Amino acid sequence: MSTAELSAPALRASRRRYGEDVIKGLLALCALVSVATTVGIVVALLFPAIEFFREVSIVDFSTGKTWAPLFEPAQFGVLPLLAGTLVVTFWACLVAIPFGLGAAIYLSEYARPRTRAFLKPLLELLAGIPTVVFGYFALTFVTQLLRDIGIQIDIFNALSAGLVMGVMLMPTVASLSEDAMVAVPRELRDGAYALGSRKLQVSTRIVVPAAISGIVASFVLAISRAVGETMIVLIAAGQQPNLTFDPRRAMETMTAFIGATGNGDVPTGSIEYKTIFAVGLTLFVMTLVMNLFAIRLVRRFREVYE
Amino acid sequence: MRGGRRDVRGAIFRLALLASLGIAFVTLGALLVDVASKGFEFLDPFFFTHPPSTDPHQAGARPAILATLYLGVLLLLFTVPVGVGTAIYLEEYADKNRWYNRLLEVNIQNLAAVPSIVYGILGLAFIVRGLGLGRVVLAGALILTLLVLPTVIIAAREAIRAVPDSIRQAAFALGATRWQVISRQVLPAAIPGIATGSILALSRGIGETAPLIMIGALTYIAFDPTLLGPFSALPVQIYNWTSQPQEDFLKLAATGIIVLLGMLLTLNALAIWLRNRYQRQW
Numbered sequence: 229m230s231t232a233e234l235s236a237p238a239l240r241a242s243r244r245r246y247g248e249d250v251i252k253g254l255l256a257l258c259a260l261v262s263v264a265t266t267v268g269i270v271v272a273l274l275f276p277a278i279e280f281f282r283e284v285s286i287v288d289f290s291t292g293k294t295w296a297p298l299f300e301p302a303q304f305g306v307l308p309l310l311a312g313t314l315v316v317t318f319w320a321c322l323v324a325i326p327f328g329l330g331a332a333i334y335l336s337e338y339a340r341p342r343t344r345a346f347l348k349p350l351l352e353l354l355a356g357i358p359t360v361v362f363g364y365f366a367l368t369f370v371t372q373l374l375r376d377i378g379i380q381i382d383i384f385n386a387l388s389a390g391l392v393m394g395v396m397l398m399p400t401v402a403s404l405s406e407d408a409m410v411a412v413p414r415e416l417r418d419g420a421y422a423l424g425s426r427k428l429q430v431s432t433r434i435v436v437p438a439a440i441s442g443i444v445a446s447f448v449l450a451i452s453r454a455v456g457e458t459m460i461v462l463i464a465a466g467q468q469p470n471l472t473f474d475p476r477r478a479m480e481t482m483t484a485f486i487g488a489t490g491n492g493d494v495p496t497g498s499i500e501y502k503t504i505f506a507v508g509l510t511l512f513v514m515t516l517v518m519n520l521f522a523i524r525l526v527r528r529f530r531e532v533y534e
Numbered sequence: 535m536r537g538g539r540r541d542v543r544g545a546i547f548r549l550a551l552l553a554s555l556g557i558a559f560v561t562l563g564a565l566l567v568d569v570a571s572k573g574f575e576f577l578d579p580f581f582f583t584h585p586p587s588t589d590p591h592q593a594g595a596r597p598a599i600l601a602t603l604y605l606g607v608l609l610l611l612f613t614v615p616v617g618v619g620t621a622i623y624l625e626e627y628a629d630k631n632r633w634y635n636r637l638l639e640v641n642i643q644n645l646a647a648v649p650s651i652v653y654g655i656l657g658l659a660f661i662v663r664g665l666g667l668g669r670v671v672l673a674g675a676l677i678l679t680l681l682v683l684p685t686v687i688i689a690a691r692e693a694i695r696a697v698p699d700s701i702r703q704a705a706f707a708l709g710a711t712r713w714q715v716i717s718r719q720v721l722p723a724a725i726p727g728i729a730t731g732s733i734l735a736l737s738r739g740i741g742e743t744a745p746l747i748m749i750g751a752l753t754y755i756a757f758d759p760t761l762l763g764p765f766s767a768l769p770v771q772i773y774n775w776t777s778q779p780q781e782d783f784l785k786l787a788a789t790g791i792i793v794l795l796g797m798l799l800t801l802n803a804l805a806i807w808l809r810n811r812y813q814r815q816w
Contacts (some may be wrong), residue, residue, distance in 0.1 A: 245711055247713070248711055248712060248713050251713045252623075252627055254619065255619045255620070255622050255623035255627060256623055256627070257619075258615070258616045258617075258618075258619030258620045258623060259619070259620040259623045259624065259628075259638055261616050261620070261680075261683065262620060262638065262641055262642050262645060262683065262684070262687070263638065263641060265645060265656075265680050265683070266641055266644075266645060268656055268660055269648065269652060269653075269655075269656050272655060272656045272659035272660055273652075273655065276659070323557075326554070327554040327557050327558070328554070329554075330550060330551045330553070330554030330555070331551070331554045331555045331558065333551055334548075334551035334552060334554065334555055335555075338548060338551060347555065349806065350558075350559060350562070351555075351558060352802075353562065353802070354558055354559075354561075354562050356734075356737060356738070356741075356798060356802055357562075357565070357741075357795070357798075358741030358742070358743065358769055358794065358798070359741075359743065359744070360741075360743040360769045360772050360773050360776075360791075361565070361569070361741075361772070361791050361794070361795065362565075363773070363776065364569070364772065364776050364784075364787055364788070364791060365564075365565045365568065365569070367776065368568070368572070368776075368784055369564065369565070369568045392561075395557065395558060395561045398554075398557075398558050399558070402558075426541055426544050427544060427548075428541070428543060428544040428547045428548075431547075432547075449647060452647055453647070453649075455649070456648070456649025456650070456651065456652070457649070458649070458650065458651040458743075458744035459743050459744055459773065462744075462773075463773065463776055463777070483649065483651050483744070486651050486654075486655065486748070487651060487654075487744055487747055487748070490651075490654060490655070490658060490747060490748040491747045491748070491750065491752045493750075496663060504655060504658075505655065505659075508651075508652060508655045511649060511651075511652065512648070512649075512652050515647065515648060515649055515652075516644065516648075519643070519644045519647040519648075520640070520644065522647070523640055523643045523644065
């Protein structure tokens, strides 16, 4: 990039090197794979979803209170799935956002370099555990634990799925928020200390507000990942589309529905097959909006401090 | 500098921050202890040499473990060239003021955050049914490739960006072409970072379950997988056992988790070792 301008435009190669052009073309082709992926996702979701909405009205889909695609007569109200997704996401964020932010403040403002060098890989370890393992843990350990302390919950329930998902998302919130806080210039902190502030005040009134766009981006990304997470809810939250906000009950999220229907042998072209794509499109659009918002916020904090 | 009286609120705040981290580590510890205690019983050579069975005492995970190894190898073969190629294009060739290059960048960042189950839908629609590949190992590897590609690209870009410009300029000054600069100066210097990122992406890929379920990896497989044959990967086998009602299958699932976490920890350790061994400060 900057090298291109620096390598003196007057000094041109004596002959055109076609090999160089071929290589550039091949590399651009690699980059096109990502574009093709996005186009593929949109096409894969959109066309079967359009066919679905020819058979089921979009109003019934988005306002119906019963989700029973396999029943006679079939009903395709997405609200129960949406409610399931919202409840699990809410409980996941209740854990991930405050504790993830707390962890980030500690790592960025309080921890000594050596403590930090020890704690960060441990958090990365947590981030590297497969979701199916968290699902197993939620079902066999956390549900039992919650029952032992006297909370009346179903075997499959949104609460333990949400709580475990919250812990799973903590590293996401912590590492992105910490990145944003570390990027806050030292002078801002020093200025506050010079005015007699304590560490608590510097952290909460200087560093957090200065890094707020990165912090909010980490929250949005965590919400997006909670909405899109499949295995934990498929294993631990159950597969019953109940329209309820009681986290102690079994629920089905959008992702769990897709997973549960996709693994069966649904005949191609049937209405059950098309529901996968209609729900998938809803999920994709929801996460896309959140992701783009987060990407924009991250770019903003990068522009300000880097 | 300390205030005259003890800072009680500060101390409480600090404690709350430590407690936040504590929650993460206590959960991690509980998870590991829980899985180890439940999965220990079935952890023996039999588990690695026998296929699954309806009798938990006769069940192993050999086909699933083999399939996961195949998936891992294919994943590396597919993602590394394409991922590094994209990273080189974006870092060394692309003009960032062009709208299409900026779009490319946002696109990759978004793809990194698309739910994995959506990749499963893509695979179901295009690779399994569209290409007519069927529910085979190769189809699974292709889907996982698309899934982890953004991670590899982002890691490779960072590694390439970390190579100082002075090295490029020195090579240009000696008359090297752009590709000579990249292939003989930039890439060799960036290889440790690229390798670390690729290994971490690999460990994310082989731990994925949801996209594989979508393409029908949730089946009973009693024989060793082949490239173009049906398969069930280790995480899918774990899910399968977890959804059985009998207690013994839950123990088998825990055994599977021990093996899976063992594989992932080995990969992570390798990545950390590579990073520490070869990372250079310019």
